[in-house]
Amino acid sequence: MEAARHVISAPVYTIGELAREFEITTRTIRFYEDEGLLAPTREGRKRLYRRRDRVRLKLILRGKRLGFTLGEIRETFDLYDQAPDGSRQLRYYLGVLDEKREQLNRQRRDLEDALAELEQSYQRCQELLARQEADKSA
Amino acid sequence: MEAARHVISAPVYTIGELAREFEITTRTIRFYEDEGLLAPTREGRKRLYRRRDRVRLKLILRGKRLGFTLGEIRETFDLYDQAPDGSRQLRYYLGVLDEKREQLNRQRRDLEDALAELEQSYQRCQELLARQEADKSA
DNA sequence: GCTTTCGTTTACGTAAACGTAACATATTCA
DNA sequence: TGAATATGTTACGTTTACGTAAACGAAAGC
Structure with a gap:
């Protein structure tokens, strides 16, 4: 029961869904992955994005609106990931x-x-x- | 007397002075001129910057810190200049x-x-x- | 007189952040 | 089943905001 909470990471998005939601191109999302800002799981060759990835994407876009470079944004991610x-x-x-x-x-x-x-x-x-x-x- | 107030635009800066004050390169300042963001007067071939130009430079740098492009900054200048x-x-x-x-x-x-x-x-x-x-x- | 120092122009180089094109699969809907 | 739609990879193009280098003139200090 305890474990199940973490296993259930229910909502999963395709790249196209995220692209539409945030009004960016799929190219952009893939680019962020190349730059190490996103790391979706794969199902075959297809990318699967979950809540965590969606949150990250949101943070990326907010960071950009604030004028940060992708490099700076990645640094903060790295910082948070290190624990x-x-x-x-x-x-x-x-x-x-x-x-x-x-x-x-x-x-x-x-x-x-x-x-x-x-x-x-x-x-x-x-x-x-x-x-x-x-x-x-x- | 009335007119004199406008004629006296006393403090004048060289490109190097402004560069040092704002910690940017002279190259950057000339670039802003190329982009139509600054328009210093000339003394022979040398550029002379006055209060107005200094204010503009300050605004440019603030705009950049806020994440605006030079194009966006120029637009606001153009707007203000039109009256x-x-x-x-x-x-x-x-x-x-x-x-x-x-x-x-x-x-x-x-x-x-x-x-x-x-x-x-x-x-x-x-x-x-x-x-x-x-x-x-x- | 010679060399720094400051300034000028012109030109090419570069990193960032994608856009765009080309072409290959894979699925889905009529 | 054929056309449309979504996704993938690779590669080249583009814009922004300068950096860097070359080559020169003018002034200032020793």
Whole structure:
């Protein structure tokens, strides 16, 4: 019973299903496999993707939206896959996470600055428009 | 007097100064010019960069950190440079800004998700380390 | 006067992230 | 059963964002 929970990794996807769901090409998915980002099982020659693979694909795409390269994304995967054991490893791991957090925080600051500036020009734009409408009706 | 304010665009930078300040190569700066992202004035053959150019360079680098391509960055510059006049233009402009905001907001969500997950594994990691230290002293 | 230093142009090279083409199986639906 | 559809492999092409090298001019320090 205990074991069965892990054995049942029920939902399985074909490459085409994933491609449609995430609106990417099958070529792209295979490319990610070549790059070591995905490792689907095989049934004969066909690739079978399970929950874990789907999650990974999601993470890849999110990472890309955030501007990370596939190499950087793979590094984080490798990190997660290692499951560090020694306390030396753990400390190293914590350091890497710190750096990653720094990077993400900086990106957040950049993002908020950009959003603030966008709001400003949005407002200016609206005011201009309002003035034009007023002129028109006058 | 009024006019003088605009004439005085005092601080002027050489390409090397900007390169050092932003920790990029002069090659990169010239490349941005080729791509139509910068337009420094010339003194003979030498490029002279002023405040406006410096601001632009800053925006380029921020855009890159956020994962935008140079093409996307140029588009926003072009948008800002146009200074829309007709109300038709203004409406279009507002639409573009809306899309941009949507994109940035989505990116912010992605970013916050990533940060939250990072915090989680950071904590798990710390707990593991604490346990190891406890074992060691036992 | 000579050599760094900074700048210029032109040209070719490269890594990343796929797109596209070509061709071979395999299944499925009418 | 024939055509359409999905999948596979291999290979070459393309765009982006620069790096690198060659070859030169002008100014600055010794």
